[in-house]
Amino acid sequence: MPRDEEDVRQLVERLGVGLRDAGVRVTHQRLEIFREVAKSGGHPDVETVFRGVRKRVPTVSLDTVYRALWLFTDLGLITTLSLPRERLRFDANMKPHHHFVCTKCGMASDFYSEELDHLRLPGSVRDLGVVQKMQVEVRGLCRDCAEGTDPTQRTQRKEEEL
Amino acid sequence: MPRDEEDVRQLVERLGVGLRDAGVRVTHQRLEIFREVAKSGGHPDVETVFRGVRKRVPTVSLDTVYRALWLFTDLGLITTLSLPRERLRFDANMKPHHHFVCTKCGMASDFYSEELDHLRLPGSVRDLGVVQKMQVEVRGLCRDCAEGTDPTQRTQRKEEEL
DNA sequence: CTACATGCAAAGGGTTTGCACGACA
DNA sequence: TGTCGTGCAAACCCTTTGCATGTAG
Numbered sequence A, B: 001m002p003r004d005e006e007d008v009r010q011l012v013e014r015l016g017v018g019l020r021d022a023g024v025r026v027t028h029q030r031l032e033i034f035r036e037v038a039k040s041g042g043h044p045d046v047e048t049v050f051r052g053v054r055k056r057v058p059t060v061s062l063d064t065v066y067r068a069l070w071l072f073t074d075l076g077l078i079t080t081l082s083l084p085r086e087r088l089r090f091d092a093n094m095k096p097h098h099h100f101v102c103t104k105c106g107m108a109s110d111f112y113s114e115e116l117d118h119l120r121l122p123g124s125v126r127d128l129g130v131v132q133k134m135q136v137e138v139r140g141l142c143r144d145c146a147e148g149t150d151p152t153q154r155t156q157r158k159e160e161e162l
Numbered sequence C: 001c002t003a004c005a006t007g008c009a010a011a012g013g014g015t016t017t018g019c020a021c022g023a024c025a
Numbered sequence D: 001t002g003t004c005g006t007g008c009a010a011a012c013c014c015t016t017t018g019c020a021t022g023t024a025g
Helices: A005-022 A028-039 A046-054 A062-074 A121-129 B005-022 B028-039 B044-054 B062-074 B123-130
Strands: A079-081 A088-089 A098-102 A108-111 A129-142 B078-082 B089-091 B098-102 B108-111 B129-142
Touching: A028 A046, A028 A062, A028 A108, A046 A062, A062 A088, A062 A098, A098 A121, A098 B028, A098 B062, A121 B108, A121 B129, B005 B028, B028 B044, B028 B062, B062 B089, B089 B129
Parallel strands: A098 A129, B098 B129
Antiparallel strands: A079 A088, A098 A108, A129 B129, B078 B089, B098 B108
């Protein structure tokens, strides 16, 4: 699900502000790396971001992508999505949202629900610590995997992109 | 939070049944590897399991631990817990539960809530696919990290064990 | 007894790091 | 212009794999 071009521009602009506020430099590479994450509405892994950025910035190196993505994460400008047996993914969607992850192909979609954003947690959680964030994670079979193929398989594949 | 010894025995026994049902062999190593996961109420990573098992089975090798843990996972006898910037962890708790994860030290606790077990999901999820499982993931600062120390730090450390 | 599991060691692959050059502020 | 970021390549892990040996069924 690619994101609207105007939205992407806004997001990139907001990143610039975030970087400046944090006192780090706003470089061409950082903007393009972020744009790549923001552009795909999905949750690209490092490799996917790298390949995407390289189309526009052929000299960019993989370790720069790593450093930029972790920088954004540490500054709270993007978030991460970690799935067993898969590479770490990055997410520019900072609005409250929840995840549906396909256990077969690994596809991860965001979904929204005002109700789930404001769940009341049981008292026992208060004893564990201070809550910062709360998300519902749903696992299941995506439409494509649910139909046609054998649901007992357990292969997990990351989204392929040129 | 270590688990009660009798509970552990029951869990290990149930694993034996699971393995037999799946038509794979019930070996000493597999039982001990599982016991190590079941014993710690926590969510040990591969290395932690390995070190624990080696105390009782000094000849066990790391790759056997890997193979066993993935086997159990594939058979649905344990589950995994994946956190950004951390090693994958394993969880013998197959009862419905939810997670509280400390963003600073990485500590992960289970908590329970009948209400959260039966959340009603928004209609948009139906369009994404077929739901198999649903879990709430809470991020925050655990009691130890919340008090005394600077909450702006972002260090993540895995639970240390001999 | 036979097939499957284990241990060992080596290969594999993703991620991080050190350093000199380059570019933002 | 000085400092921070980048690119390159090597180092570092963690994880997986191939193969001979051991063992559960």
